[in-house]
Every structure is written in C-alpha cells, then in structure tokens.
Amino acid sequence: MTTTTRTTADWQALDAAHFLHPFTDFQALAKKGSRIIERGENVYLWDTDGHRLFDAMSGLWCVNVGYGQQALIDAATAQMTKLPFYNSFFQTTTPPAVELAELLAEVTPPQFKHVFFAGSGSEGNDTVIRMVRRYWDLKGQPERQVILSRWNGYHGSTMAGASLGGMKYMHAQGGLPIPGIDHIDQPHWLEHGAGMTRDEFGLKAAGWLEQKILEVGPDKVAAFIGEPVQGAGGVIVPPATYWPEIQRICDQYGILLVSDEVITGFGRTGNWFGCETMGTRPDLMTFAKGVTSGYVPLGGVMVGERVAKVLIEQGGEFEHGYTYSGHPVACAVALANIRLMREQRLVERVRDETGPRLAAVFESLRDHPLVGETQSCGLMAALQLVRAKDGTDGRGTPFDPALEVGMVCRGHCFGNGLVMRAVGDRMIIAPPLVMTVEQVDELAGLIRLCLDLTLADLQARGWV
Ligand SMILES: Cc1ncc(COP(=O)(O)O)c(C=O)c1O
Helix, strand or coil: CCCCCCCHHHHHHHHHHHCCCCCCCHHHHHHHCCCCEEEEEECEEEECCCCEEEECCHHHHCCCCCECCHHHHHHHHHHHHHCCCCCCCCCCCCHHHHHHHHHHHHHCCCCEEEEEEECCHHHHHHHHHHHHHHHHHHCCCCCCCEEEEECCCCCCCCHHHHHHCCCHHHHCCCCCCCCCEEEECCCCHHHHCCCCCHHHHHHHHHHHHHHHHHHHCCCCEEEEEECCCECCCCCECCCCCHHHHHHHHHHHHCCEEEEECCCCCCCCCCCCCHHHHHCCCCCEEEECHHHCCCCCCCEEEEEEHHHHHHHHHHCCCCCCCCCCCCCHHHHHHHHHHHHHHHHCCHHHHHHHHHHHHHHHHHHHHHHCCCEEEEEEECCEEEEEECCECCCCCCCCECCCHHHCHHHHHHHHHHHCCEECEEECCEEEECCCCCCCHHHHHHHHHHHHHHHHHHHHHHHHHCCC
16 A cells, blocks of 8 residues: 555655656656546546546546446455466466456457467567467468558557557657558548548548558568557547458458457447457457456457467467466456456447447537537547638648647646547547446536637637
C-alpha cells in the first residue's frame, strides 16, 4: 500500500522528481504537475483532490468490465496465494494458463485453436513478426520477409511494435522502422477520400495494399497487419468495403492477414473480436488490454491453424518466449474477466443496446457548431472539431493544427469530470463495456457541455 497522508502536491513533487512517464514531455509535465488518480468504481474515477471523472477511455482502452469488479480481485488473490508465479518454459505450465488457452480457443473465431502468451500488446506484435517469418522459413519461402502495415496505425512501442506502427513521430526517434516493414496509407476518408463516396474510397484504400504488394514483389511479402478500427490514430472506422477487399487481396497473393485486436478484442466493437465486425478471417490475432480488463498485464497472439499446423508439425523448437508468457495470476484474472463478460452478456449489450445508443448520440452531436464528422463502432467513437461546417459531407473547415484546439477541448473535459482523449482535433472515447444505456446518456450530456464550453472559450480567443 502507498502512504495515505501525502497531499496532491506531495505526489506531484515526487512524481516530477523520479518518474519518467510514457509518451510525455518530462519537463513540461514537471512544471504542470500530474493529475493523480487514486480510486475507481464502475465507470468513474476519483483523483486525490476528490474530483469525480467519467472515464470514457476505460483507463487506456482496457478496463472493459469497469473498476472494482470483485470477481477479478478474488481471482488474483486466490491465485497469488496458491501459486504467484511459475513459468511455461522447460516443459512445464500452470492450470490457469492451460484453462485460459482453452477458453480463448472457445471465444475466438473457429480458425483459432492455439495461443502464444505475452505480457502486452507490443510484445504480442514482436511475437507476430517472429512467428510470421518463421512460418515462411518453414514453408520454404524464406525470402518472404516483408510485413506491410499502415501509416497512422498503432501497434505498440517496442522496436517491433513502433516499426509496425505508422506513427512518423515515433519512427523519428531511434532510427525506425526496422528493416522489412513497409507502410501504406490509412483508410481515412476525411484525409484521403475527397470527392469519393465512403464505399468508393474503401476500395481505393484497399487497392493501395495490392499496389504495395506488386511494388515490393508478391513473393517477398509475408503478411499484412492492421487494426480493424484504428484506435490510437483517432478511432478511424474504415468504410464497409475496405476489409473485405483487403481479405480478398491477402487471399489472392497468399499473404498472412494479422488482425491487431489489442483495442478491438473482447467486445469493444459489439462482437467478441473486431475481425468479426469487419468480416475478415485473420491468420493471426494480437490481443492484450481487454483480456484482463487491464487489471493485470497480459497479451498474446491467437495463432490460426494455417500457421499453427506448420509451426507444430514442422517447426521443432520455436526460439522465442517471455518470462511472463502464461503468467498464472494474469491468466486467472483473464478467466474471471471473460466469465464475467459472458455472465453479464457484455458483448451482446454493446451490440444491441449501448453501442446503438452511443451511435445515435454521436450522430446527434453533428448539430453542434464545432462538430464535423462523427464515427462510432460499438463502444468506440470519434468526433472531429471543425472551425466551420461548410459543405454537406461532414468535412467542414479544419482549425489551424498549431492552435491545438483538441487539447483546449480536452482541458474542458478534464475540468468538468470527463476523460475524453484528443488526437489532433479529433475527440475520441472508448468507455467501459459495463456502462448502462442511462450512463451513455449521462456521457452525452457531459460531452455536449464540454463542447459548449470549448466553443465559448474559442469565441473568446477569437478562433471561431
Ligand atoms: C492496436 C494496438 N496494438 C498494440 C498496442 C500496444 O499494446 P501495449 O501498450 O500493451 O504494448 C496498442 C496499445 O494501445 C494498440 O492500441
């Protein structure tokens, strides 16, 4: 337990003195001071000053069952008491790891019967690269090395994850991407689809994959990886035509399709996995976050039978693994989490109740003077802040990016009890899947309030 007598200022001073936060300008944060989150219950958080926040980001896209679920706490406690750790190297394993592997085979699409456990989404994607290249070696096509992904995709922050990802600002630090990874443009209609319907644009964007395959050489391409809905890039829901065409192209050229389900897995899109929502049949599927609802770290890769059969029957020893592959406490929590999701019918609730309600809320927000395009898929949604709403296709006129209007809006959200994230001028949410329809309406009210406050602020600054 931590020292409870410390004040917010004490925590901030200690934090600034010792803790280098992820994706943070250390000096700027030290001046400003972190917000210290102390407690959570259901969809709400409290900071050390006692302010309540509606956590519309589920922590970091992960606390799907909400805070304070006793079943997960009990599972961790019981497993820690019985056996806090044992490894799955050297021909051993533990009951929770085996049982979770069985349950994952049950809840994932039928091509998946095997899992490789990791500690996070980034580690899972490192495993993807090792596995994909090993597969093609074993198939007698070792020249198939290149993995294709998308600009503005996010696949983690390790050397492999950041390389697969298409965040140019990440590549700029540390000489990335590593060799053998190439990118195509994202299926973002707002950015690339002017003059086209969404469906026309979806086919065009998928066509960029075929062009790249032909450019690299079809016999050199090992796999294509993508998020069913781009999360960190700004909740970009691709046109309905996009993924079926990607699947067709992967089939035509025989390349492996990898679905990065770190955000979209475990119910987020209204099905157990985003590939089911998008209608693809991936060969590999990365997961993390929602598998334990973030209560403890766990990630991994579901390995489809096409790949698993080759690795198992022809592969000999696979020279890869992590100390915490199949960590028994993490697996016990994941078991409790998935069982709870089933008991509470969370996936069905997102599909039939809360998801459609959230979609209606986001559509209705389009009448707000600051809102251009809105998109949603299950319980993830985005709205684009615009300076003016000209035209009829929802594009509107963007703000000067240097103004950082998204951060202004985010400030009003935080100040008024709402955690909403800004990606440029795109405001995004991914609330806990346990939220009720009433809480969707509560969230809608908070978002509208914060948009109104943002508008008044921007008017006062003379920016609109
Ligand atoms: C789609 C996707 N893949 C991979 C990752 C990396 O996961 P982690 O931060 O657990 O390494 C993330 C994290 O947000 C993600 O959104």
